[in-house]
Amino acid sequence: MWRPPERVRWEPDPGEWPTAEAAGASMLFSPVTVGPMELEQRTWVPAMVPWRATAEGFVTPEVLDWYGRFADGRPGAIVVEATGVRDIPSGPLLRIGDDRFIPGLEELAATVRERSGGHTRVLIQLIDFLAIRRRPDPDKYFARFLEITGEHREKLGGGPGEGLSDDQIREKLAAMEDGELDAVLSPRELESLRMGYRERVTDTHLPHIRELPEVLPDIFAAAAVRAEKAGFDGVELHYAHAYTMASFLSALNDRDDGYGGPVENRVRLPLEVYQAVRAAVGGDCAVGCRYLSDDIVDGGNTVDDACHIGARLAGAGMDFLSLSRGGRFEDAKQPAVGAAAYPYTGPSGYECMPQYYSDDRGPFGRNVEPAARIRKAVHDAGHRTPVVVTGGMHGFEQAENVLSRGSADIVGFARQALADPDWFLKVRTGRGAEAIVCEYTNYCEALDQKHVPVTCKLWDRVEMDESGILKTPDGKRRLTAPKWAR
Secondary structure, three states: OOOOOOOEEOOOOOOOOOOHHHHHOOOOOOOEEEOOEEEOOOEEEOOOOOOOOOOOOOOOHHHHHHHHHHHHOOOOEEEEEEEEOOOOOOOOOOEOOOHHHHHHHHHHHHHHHHHOOOOOEEEEEEEOOOOEOOOOOHHHHHHHHOOOOHHHHHHOOOOHHHOOOHHHHHHHHHOOOHHHHHOOOOHHHHHHHHOOOEOOOOOOOOHHHHOHHHHHHHHHHHHHHHHHHOOOOEEEEEEOOOOHHHHHHOOOOOOOOOOOOOHHHHOHHHHHHHHHHHHHOOOOOEEEEEEEOOOOOOOOOOHHHHHHHHHHHHHHOOOOEEEEOOOOOOOOOOOOOOOOOOOOOOHHHHHHOOOOEEOOOOOOOOOHHHHHHHHHHHHHOOOOOOEEEOOOOOOHHHHHHHHHOOOOOEEEOOHHHHHOOOHHHHHHOOOHHHOOOOOOOOHHHHHHHOOOOOOOOOOOOOOOOOOOOOEOOOOOOEOOOOOOOO
């Protein structure tokens, strides 16, 4: 993962912990209305992919245990991981693209309610993504994957009269140095060679990409109906990071069909998806989205763009806006041969999940100021849509200041909740001093990058002889934090 060159070492600073009386009088532990939902407190566990589903996308005992453990701490809301809206292979990632997934998801929603004693609302994040391939071996790329064109022949001096075969062209290319290839291959061909092939929403020469605006609203709507049938309190539309809907929103989207270019065109499909979902589910189902406060890549959306987008989404009737930042493919680190590009390895990925080696700003609360600007833009447009801010939140005072200053309405705790799922209950009952505070080493992020079960280094090798615990396939790590001995 990329790190700021300053590499300033930071330590988490949760500050003073409140008494039970002070916590009970705080904004953080006060109720908030989110569309049709009433949250008991303004705490939120954002979607995190733990890689515990089956290869076919079904809920497993490990998935139930993961979310049940978060529910033990009784946060205001839990958002279940990015769940694929299409019925296509996606590895150990949950799916909701067919009715056969409903029974497992129903058990998941019920588990959160049972383990939280009914105190925690549960939503599910709905995601669409485009194809991405692993970085190929160069010999295989030239021998099997590269489509030979007239431009290749012309640049290699192999015109029609010379009669070079495709195989001869491939051999010439395979023998070239990197610098020579720059002059022969197109930018997309070079990317496919050096990073792996990746579809974009701007690849409108591909019929299935061209038709995305026609098919996605109904696909998302059908997924939302399944979520409602499974008993979720709401859905979060995934409009963030490196995936389909975020790519439509991004200023890098220059589609020429009315869904790219000016921001009003770029927000068109996200609005149409929302409207289709809203029309398909009942009035008791909350519908919001997660989107980026800043793309953090050249030519992408800025905070100003995000302010405009937030006002438009709120104006359309979104029940909440959850803000992240960065996490894009455009600045991702080159993967090893045989691995796929990972959108959290460049500077934009760092902004999404900053760690304890940072710059002078530090890793904590980097998204607060952008969130405050977006919330103000939403309010200035006449809306009171709750805004959820995330990013390095780990202390009560820190979260309370965000709320009291009006920077956000709800505070999301991702890595901190992973480090200590009981953080919310401990702090609310005046026992915050017992909280396990995240160190922000991004140990969890490194596991996510490998697509293996995500755990926390602060607890995944302790009390390994505890009866009945679930472990990783190699038996070396436990899958959830030890129970809090209250």
